[in-house]
Amino acid sequence: MFDLFARVFGRDDASKEVAKERLRLVLVHDRASLSPQALENLKNDLVKVISQYLDIDDQGFRVDFSRDEDAMALVANIPIRKKVNRNTL
Amino acid sequence: MGEAxxxxxGKGGVGKTTTTANIGAGLxxxxxxxxxxxxxxGLRNLDVVMGLENRIVYDLVDVVEGFAKLKTALIKDKRFENLYLLPAAQTRDKTAVSPEQMRDLVGEMKEEFDFVLIDCPAGIEQGFKNAVAGSxxxxxxxTPEVSSVRDADRIIGLLEAEEKHHPSLIVNRIRPSMVKKGxxxxxxxxxxxxxxxxxxxxxxxxxxxVSTNRGEPAVLNPQSRAGEAYRNVTRRLMGENVPFLKLEEESQGFIGRLRKMMGIKG
Structure with missing residues (x-):
């Protein structure tokens, strides 16, 4: 039924949008020559290094590529668990 | 001095050979x-698409190895006296030729011809490097598919690595009715x-x-839509500014035309 509505009233789920989204993702990895597995390893290494200096929430830790036109960036979001003690720094 | x-x-089966044959015949x-x-x-096909398969005596490898002169190996097209084909060897593989040899060969051919078109094999290995070397x-x-676009992106990167800058794109086998539906x-x-x-x-x-069945490039048929598109490509390659085909029109129908008249998009 929903499918029928979607057909009649124009679809947001047009398969070309799915194709474009999948392509964008796969190309980001291709262009960086970095597989999803390698990205996972990179993330784990980052956690290890940063943990030596800060108490971070490794569950909330996110690393991914972001693409804006021609420029590409590696973006890391690193939540810190508790306030850093000034005296130790 | 011609242009190579x-x-x-990258991906196989997207229409490289058909495109080469049609641009060649069009030019x-x-x-x-x-x-x-x-x-x-090892996988020659341009000869059959051009309908010249019965005329092969010598091939690319014979020329590179000095077994045949370039002039002897070139097959003259039966339809145009200014169109020639240098066929691939069928019983050898990509390693029979090096990029340096291809560069020399293409350089020699550019002195003789206005355009030298090189039909590249699928893949990114030596066959690709050979084909690209002299260009x-x-x-x-x-084609408008995820796998094809992904491979095209990879090839664009590899062309850049071979210092072949600013490649241009031919989108093949587009289906206006499917595009319209999203x-x-x-x-x-x-x-x-x-x-x-x-x-x-x-x-x-x-x-x-049909044209491949017959060995007659579609560009030679005034009725073929693909042929028309290839004729436009050849004119662009010769430096003309030709607008792109309006593909949506044929599938638009009455309501589409009405919408267009009233200036409604979509």
Whole structure:
């Protein structure tokens, strides 16, 4: 039924949008020559290094590529668990 | 001094050979002196698409190895006296030729011809490197599918690595009715993703099968939509500014025309 509505009233789920989204993702990895597995390893290494200096929430830790036109960036979001003690720094 | 253009894609089966044959025949029809090189050693096909398979005596490897002179190995097309084919060897493999040898050969041919078109094999290994070596310009063929666009992106990167800058894109087998329904990527989607200049848009056309059956490039048929698209590509290669085919019109129907008249998009 929903499918029928979607057909009649124009679809947001047009398969070309799915194709474009999948392509964008796969190309980001291709262009960086970095597989999803390698990205996972990179993330784990980052956690290890940063943990030596800060108490971070490794569950909330996110690393991914972001693409804006021609420029590409590696973006890391690193939540810190508790306030850093000034005296130790 | 002519120009050498390599036709490449990465993925197989997207229409490199058909594109090479049609651009070649189109340029010859427009009066240019053209040579086609089938660089797909071991899997030659440009000869059958051109309908010249019965005339092969010597091939690319014979010329490179000095076994035959270039002039003797070139097959003259039966339709145009200014169109020639250098076929690939069928019983050898890609390693029979080196990129340096190809560069020399293409250089020699450019002195004789206005255009030298090189049909590149699928893949990214030595066959690709051989085909690209002597080229001045690269044309990337892609169909509006995820796998083809992905491979095209990879090829564009590899061309850059071989210092072949600014390749242009031919979008092949586009189906206007599917694009309209949102079930096929359109030209803008592909250009945006690949960040590349557009050289041609070729609609999916059953006549291509007929023309391949007969060994007569579709560009020679005034009725073929794909042929028309290839004629436009050849004119662009000769430096003309030709607008791209309006593909949506044929499937638009009455309501579409009405909407257009009233200026409603979509």
């Amino acid at each position: 253009i390599v036709i490449t894609s 010859a029809q427009a009066g240019q002196k053209v040579a086609l090189i089938d660089a797909d050693i 001045d310009k690269a044309v990337v063929v892609a 079930d096929m990527m359109d030209i803008n989607d592909m250009i945006e993703i690949l960040a590349i200049e557009l050289l041609g848009v070729v609609p999916d056309d059953e006549f291509i099968v």
